[in-house]
Amino acid sequence: MSSPPPSTGIIIFMSWNNNILPQNFYNRNPVTVAQELLGMYLVRKIGSEYLVGKIIETEAYLPKGDKAAHNFTGKTKRNASLYKTAGHVYIHAMRQYNLLDIVTEGQSRPGSVLIRALEPVEGVKIMKKFRNESRIENLTNGPGKVCQAFKVNRDLDGMDITKVTSNLFIIKNTEITTKPVTITERVGIVSEKNLPLRFTL
DNA sequence: GGTCCGATTTTC
DNA sequence: AAAATCGGACCA
Numbered sequence: 001m002s003s004p005p006p007s008t009g010i011i012i013f014m015s016w017n018n019n020i021l022p023q024n025f026y027n028r029n030p031v032t033v034a035q036e037l038l039g040m041y042l043v044r045k046i047g048s049e050y051l052v053g054k055i056i057e058t059e060a061y062l063p064k065g066d067k068a069a070h071n072f073t074g075k076t077k078r079n080a081s082l083y084k085t086a087g088h089v090y091i092h093a094m095r096q097y098n099l100l101d102i103v104t105e106g107q108s109r110p111g112s113v114l115i116r117a118l119e120p121v122e123g124v125k126i127m128k129k130f131r132n133e134s135r136i137e138n139l140t141n142g143p144g145k146v147c148q149a150f151k152v153n154r155d156l157d158g159m160d161i162t163k164v165t166s167n168l169f170i171i172k173n174t175e176i177t178t179k180p181v182t183i184t185e186r187v188g189i190v191s192e193k194n195l196p197l198r199f200t201l
Numbered sequence: 202g203g204t205c206c207g208a209t210t211t212t213c
Numbered sequence: 214a215a216a217a218t219c220g221g222a223c224c225a
Contacts, residue, residue, distance in 0.1 A: 059208070142210070143209075144210060
């Protein structure tokens, strides 16, 4: 019952099946989850290919009282995935792009973490093709770019990313990270501008 | 069916 | 600095 490791790359992926983040990782407040996701690896399986990126920028959207969060005016068809349980994804359109959120607590506490930027690790060639872009630094340095590079579209909205069978999930970084987390304000929003909910590695 | 607008990206 | 571009929410 084990998936093949990526074609090239790092030793940490040798046992990555054991390192998929479980539901109880996500089932905490989004501020904690957003910070702890930094340094972990987003993995996307497309056919027999694996795309991997290290998470380097996230934002938290709060379950209650956050005017900038998509849950603020209640449940709609669009944001229904936020009301699932922790570890599902909420993928929504922003202009002509898609953005990827992970649901944190869910149900009556529909918070989430927006994946804003990655450092490409594995499958760079495919990312370049999906992005129609050759500069590595331009592949995944924005939330819309992340989805384009990893072929994350709204077909995946509402999927559970805590299962071994998922074609999208996040694995633990088993290396020791010493870099401190930088905390700043969220970007691209008009309300709740000044909350310290953006986290960068 | 029309209108408005945004958790963005790209280009001028 | 401004255009490109589009699905969803809302109202009619």
